[in-house]
Amino acid sequence: xxxxxxxxxxxxxxxxxxxxxxxxxxxxxxxxxxxxxxxxxxxxxxxxxxxxxxxxxxxxxxxxxxxxxxxxxxxxxxxxxxxxxxxxxxxxxxxxxxxxxxxxxxxxxxxxxxxxxxxxxxxxxxxxxxxxxxxxxxxxxxxxxxxxxxxxxxxxxxxxxxxxxxxxxxxxxxxxxxxxxxxxxxxxxxxxxxxxxxxxxxxxxxxxxxxxxxxxxxxxxxxxxxxxxxxxxxxxxxxxxxxxxxxxxxxxxxxxxxxxxxxxxxxxxxxxxxxxxxxxxxxxxxxxxxxxxxxxxxxxxxxxxxxxxxxxxxxxxxxxxxxxxxxxxxxxxxxxxxxxxxxxxxxxx
Ligand code: NAD
Ligand code: UDP
Numbered sequence: 001x002x003x004x005x006x007x008x009x010x011x012x013x014x015x016x017x018x019x020x021x022x023x024x025x026x027x028x029x030x031x032x033x034x035x036x037x038x039x040x041x042x043x044x045x046x047x048x049x050x051x052x053x054x055x056x057x058x059x060x061x062x063x064x065x066x067x068x069x070x071x072x073x074x075x076x077x078x079x080x081x082x083x084x085x086x087x088x089x090x091x092x093x094x095x096x097x098x099x100x101x102x103x104x105x106x107x108x109x110x111x112x113x114x115x116x117x118x119x120x121x122x123x124x125x126x127x128x129x130x131x132x133x134x135x136x137x138x139x140x141x142x143x144x145x146x147x148x149x150x151x152x153x154x155x156x157x158x159x160x161x162x163x164x165x166x167x168x169x170x171x172x173x174x175x176x177x178x179x180x181x182x183x184x185x186x187x188x189x190x191x192x193x194x195x196x197x198x199x200x201x202x203x204x205x206x207x208x209x210x211x212x213x214x215x216x217x218x219x220x221x222x223x224x225x226x227x228x229x230x231x232x233x234x235x236x237x238x239x240x241x242x243x244x245x246x247x248x249x250x251x252x253x254x255x256x257x258x259x260x261x262x263x264x265x266x267x268x269x270x271x272x273x274x275x276x277x278x279x280x281x282x283x284x285x286x287x288x289x290x291x292x293x294x295x296x297x298x299x300x301x302x303x304x305x306x307x308x309x310x311x312x313x314x315x316x317x318x319x320x321x322x323x324x325x326x327x328x329x330x331x332x333x334x335x336x337x338x339x340x341x342x343x344x345x346x347x348x349x
Pocket of ligand 1 (some may be wrong): 008012015081105200
């Protein structure tokens with residue numbers, strides 16, 4: 001066994017895939033998830049895929065006593081903090097709820113980690129912290145900004161984590177914080193078993209689940225937001241990354257932090273993307289080719305706040321974390337469809 005990782009938000013879309021990859025890499029996993037945007041069934045399915053039991057706590061990461069109890073029951077070597085609210089539109093309507101949940105869960109987690117002498121943390125950040133980038137591909141040293149409340153929670157948490165790591169350095173503490181801020185581009189796809197995948201509440205906001213729900217007959221028609229962008233076919237370009245590749249990036253980040261010099265403090269950001277931009281029309285056409293399904297679509301107005309192009313320069317993660325995205329667009333489509341087709345109602349089935 002390589003060590004024990006506490007995964008907050010481990011019942012969610014990315015967290016459940018990360019649990020599978022961590023277990024398969026030899027880690028044991030403890031999950032804290034209050035199930036506010038997920039179902040316990042995802043944890044059962046991770047156990048089914050890996051054949052390994054998981055300690056699951058249905059706790060809110062803002063509850064200090066509950067979190068402390070988890071740290072006291074397990075010898076935690078590192079934490080991956082996925083727990084957070086992520087809906088951009090909702091964050092504009094109820095920003096206080098987003099700030100409370102995302103910031104306070106992180107602050108309480110840091111407090112408990114300090115008290116329990118755990119100093120390695122991987123944080124779920126997002127490409128949204130680049131705001132409206134002036135050029136692509138985007139490197140980690142690009143200016144940071146945010147265009148919505150959700151994005152600001154990520155930006156603020158990144159700043160808090162940088163301050164905390166710096167403070168440990170200034171105070172010359174014995175086992176200072178070592179933090180990896182992982183900035184995800186556009187996670188899509190599902191585990192190849194078709195047993196875990198993305199299970200959005202209500203009508204999806206994101207492109208990939210929208211396409212797959214049109215294919216399965218839950219939605220009528222895709223609206224493509226804008227066909228007059230200065231891109232190769234006029235539709236928006238993004239860096240879609242297979243969720244299993246993304247999950248493996250977390251394993252690499254944990255490996256990296258666990259092998260760092262214990263006396264060093266660090267807080268670095270890493271882009272997790274493929275480095276390739278794909279347009280909305282290319283996504284739709286590839287999905288149709290790979291699955292044989294027809295996706296009805298129409299062109300609609302641009303969605304406010306959308307940028308024309310956003311894709312990563314992932315060189316830093318390639319070189320330092322020794323991580324590369326390996327799966328291609330066809331894998332993303334095939335695996336999304338297998339999950340959607342086998343679980344048309346998500347985990348409710
Ligand atoms: P998700 O909603 O599927 O997973 C988040 C999990 O956290 C859920 O299971 C939810 O129940 C849990 N949770 C939320 N608040 C909690 C709290 N206070 N205490 C305990 N559990 C709590 O989302 P996801 O797509 O798996 O995203 C995981 C993380 O990655 C989030 O922080 C998200 O902001 C970030 N992220 C996601 C994307 C994306 O496109 N999916 C992109 C960039 C960053
Ligand atoms: N998109 C679209 N129709 C949809 C959802 C998304 O045309 O129903 C487009 C969107 O304008 C963007 C791309 O698909 O160009 C990816 O959008 P998504 O919301 O998945 O990711 P994000 O905008 O956060 O990168």
